Amino acid sequence: MSGTVHVLGAGLAGLSAAVKLAAAGTKVVVYEAAGHAGGRCRSFHDTEIDAAIDNGNHLVLSGNHAVMAYLDTIGAEDTLDVVGPARFPFLDLQSGLRWTVEPDRGRIPWSLLSASRRVPGASLGDYLRCWRLAGAGDGKTIESCMKTNGALWDRFWAPIIIAVMNTDPALSSAGPMWRVIKETLALGEAACRPAIPKRGLSHSFVDPALAFLRAQGAAVHFNERIRGLGMTNGRISSIETSSGEVVVASDDRIISALPASVAADLIPDLQAPDRFSAIVNGHFRLPVGHQESPFLGLINATAEWLFVRDGIVSVTVSAADDLALQPAEQIAETFWGEICKAYDLGNLALPAHRVIKERRATFLQTPDQIGRRPDCRTQWGNLFLAGDWTDTSLPATIEGTLRSGFKAAAMINAL
Ligand SMILES: Cc1cc2nc3c(=O)[nH]c(=O)nc-3n(C[C@H](O)[C@H](O)[C@H](O)COP(=O)(O)OP(=O)(O)OC[C@H]3O[C@@H](n4cnc5c(N)ncnc54)[C@H](O)[C@@H]3O)c2cc1C
Incomplete structure (x- = not known):
């Protein structure tokens, strides 16, 4: 590839595409509207807590091979703590019941033959019936192929599916969820180990990528918003940025790694997901010592997952459009009450905290919206698409995002 590749957007899709291209010796220029990279997956210094926090807790698993390949390329493989053996502790905040999901080492979950290794109240038959998910495609909802009540649903599937799909679990598309299971749970314990950034999202996914790009001679322009694309004879001929027009040479290519709604505004006739779903996170400075597990799933609570790192406990709630309507202080009070109960902290006063509402955390991953996802190629010969949508x-996850960037880069590298 002899020309320049113009990468629009420096979220993980744009960064992964740029990294892959730069590693192959291709000339790359990245344009990012914000003053920083990372998009929906980033860290920043919070003045209230006086520490670096992530915009939201992000969990990846050891089976996410694009994540591992990306980190390996940018020299950041040591920045994740891969916690093994995989254990997922849960607590029912109402009843006080605790249980832990521990995937088997092999592909066949023999341990489920023993009632003590199952989720409390779930029968072997409940687990066996879940295999109907395997045959269901993108057009089916989870509720059309799985029982959406009972112990196994409430205590395992619902919390896992909502965290992965960021959509009402019963109404989520079955296909993407099944592919996640196929690449993690179905491969056994070694593919399910939580991989948690040691010092935050940017330290793992963003800063090393920017350093890698700089070292390869790639240019990354911040505060450079894409305002329009000029189109001539079936190709992109110019890029209008906030600081002027960039003429696209005949052997140049463009990767749009912009959010769905921005891409749909800039690219005529682009069909893209157009409904979105919120994630709410709360970060609290913990006035007491570190907890035993780095994370905990909560049932019968507003908070869904608690993560603890460096004296800060962070709460995640997915599919949180309704919660996001509440004032931040009200959300903080609710979360803190539940944290105190979960960790037996008594009535500790609300500490320094920050609530972050990401209203468009991902697109809504129902069959209808999944059906609106476009391919990487477009009708414009030199324009390619990347992004979790x-x-x-x-699903719209880091793993999918990185694969989309890699795919766009591979298509261009192959030209
Ligand atoms: C709170 C939260 C929690 C999450 N939890 C998880 C998790 O646990 N596990 C997981 O795998 N995934 C999780 N995700 C999803 C994951 O973060 C996303 O899938 C991924 O970051 C999407 O990356 P992207 O590059 O496709 O999009 P974005 O990150 O949105 O990147 C697009 C970039 O384009 C820039 N841009 C926008 N408009 C313009 C313009 N006009 N000109 C130039 N640049 C522009 C933006 O500033 C941004 O940097 C979570 C997301 C959120 C928000």
């Missing part, structure tokens, strides 16, 4: 076949 493009047709990655996976």
Whole structure:
């Protein structure tokens, strides 16, 4: 590839595409509207807590091979703590019941033959019936192929599916969820180990990528918003940025790694997901020592997952459009009450905290919206798409995002 590749957007899709291209010796220029990279997956210094926090807790698993390949390329593989053996502790905040999901080492979950290794109240038959998910495609909802009540649903599937799909679990598309299971749970324990950034999202996913790009001679322009694309004879001929027009040479290519709604505004006739779903996070400075597990799933609570790192406990709630309507202080009070109960902290006063509402955390991953995901190729010969909302076949996650960037880069590198 002899020309320049113009990468629009420096979220993880744009960064992964740029990294892959730069590693192959291709000339790359990245344009990012914000003053920083990382998009929906980043860290920043919070003045209230006086520490670096992530915009939201992000969990990846050891089976996410694009994550591992990306970190390996940018030299950041040591920045994740891969916690093994995989254990997922849960607490029912109402009843006080605790249980832990521990995937088997092999592909066949023999341990489920023993009632003590199952989720409390779930029968072997409940587990066996879940295999109907395997045959269901993108057009089916989870509720059309799985029982959406009972112990196994309430205590395992619902909390896992909502965290992965960021959509009402019963109404989520079955296809992407099944592919996640196929690449993690179905492969056994070694593919399910939580991989948690040691010092935050930017330290793992963003800063090393920017350093890598700089070292390869790639240019990254911040505060450079894409305002329009000029189109001539079936190709992109110019890029209008906030600081002027960039003429696209005949052997140049463009990767749009912009959010779905921005891409849909800039690219005529682009069909893209157009409904979104919020995630609410709360970060609290913990006035007491570190907890035993780095994370805990909560049932019968507003908070869904608690993560603890460096004296800060962080709460995640997915599919949180309704919660996001509440004032931040009200949300903080609710979360803190539940944290105190979960960790037996008594009535500790609300500490320094920050609530972050990401109203468009991902697109809504129902069959209808999944069906609107476009392919990487477009009708414009030199324009390619990347992003978690493009047709990655996976849910809108880091793993899918990185694969979309890699795919766009591979298509261009192959030209
Ligand atoms: C709170 C939260 C929690 C999450 N939890 C998880 C998790 O646990 N596990 C997981 O795998 N995934 C999780 N995700 C999803 C994951 O963060 C996303 O899938 C991924 O970051 C999407 O990356 P992207 O590059 O496709 O999009 P974005 O990150 O949105 O990147 C797009 C970039 O384009 C820039 N941009 C926008 N408009 C313009 C313009 N006009 N000109 C130039 N640049 C522009 C933006 O500033 C941004 O940097 C979570 C997301 C959120 C928000």
